[in-house]
Amino acid sequence: MSALELAPTSIHIPTLETERLFLRALIEADIDDEAAFFASERSVFVGGPLARDQVWRAVAGMIGHWALRGFGFWALEEKVSGRYMGRVGLWAPDGWPEPELGWTLMPHAEGRGFAFEAAQAARAFAYDQVGWTTAISLIVAGNTRSEALATRLGARLEREYLHPLHGAMNIWRHPGPFSQEAGA
Numbered sequence: 008m009s010a011l012e013l014a015p016t017s018i019h020i021p022t023l024e025t026e027r028l029f030l031r032a033l034i035e036a037d038i039d040d041e042a043a044f045f046a047s048e049r050s051v052f053v054g055g056p057l058a059r060d061q062v063w064r065a066v067a068g069m070i071g072h073w074a075l076r077g078f079g080f081w082a083l084e085e086k087v088s089g090r091y092m093g094r095v096g097l098w099a100p101d102g103w104p105e106p107e108l109g110w111t112l113m114p115h116a117e118g119r120g121f122a123f124e125a126a127q128a129a130r131a132f133a134y135d136q137v138g139w140t141t142a143i144s145l146i147v148a149g150n151t152r153s154e155a156l157a158t159r160l161g162a163r164l165e166r167e168y169l170h171p172l173h174g175a176m177n178i179w180r181h182p183g184p185f186s187q188e189a190g191a
Contacts, residue, residue, distance in 0.1 A: 134184035
């Protein structure tokens with residue numbers, strides 16, 4: 008092998024800033040919180056529970072998504088404490104029904120408006136920087152916290168979708184980039 012073949016690939020993950028958060032690249036230190044979350048029953052809404060090695064692979068896949076698609080998930084870091092609060096981002100892996108705006112918060116971050124704040128920033132990035140004209144969120148029926156967040160973001164329940172791995176989910180359609188509701 009030549010030195011060129013061994014050269015690392017650069018992935019540019021922009022950092023976004025909101026009033027209370029930095030949206031930054033996921034790092035290996037975030038896996039501890041992710042693994043604790045995915046060991047809990049709360050993770051059932053996002054494909055869990057998962058073993059730690061599966062969580063590591065999932066985080067690596069989220070980072071790799073940036074290299075393959077030019078967008079992906081950001082880690083949410085609270086400005087005041089520096090603590091990992093969860094993740095929000097843009098997702099469109101092969102076979103996905105449409106580009107998605109997704110979120111997962113750690114239990115200590117729930118109910119504080121962080122997901123709303125970060126999802127607004129991520130959706131604005133999707134529309135303004137990536138060029139999306141629409142976005143969906145796939146939400147398992149009964150995930151009342153995510154349904155409430157989607158509603159607060161101006162998304163509307165559109166239809167059921169049968170995910171090949173996760174089963175029945177609902178597609179929530181976000182307002183487009185030029186909609187009055189997009190900045191809600």
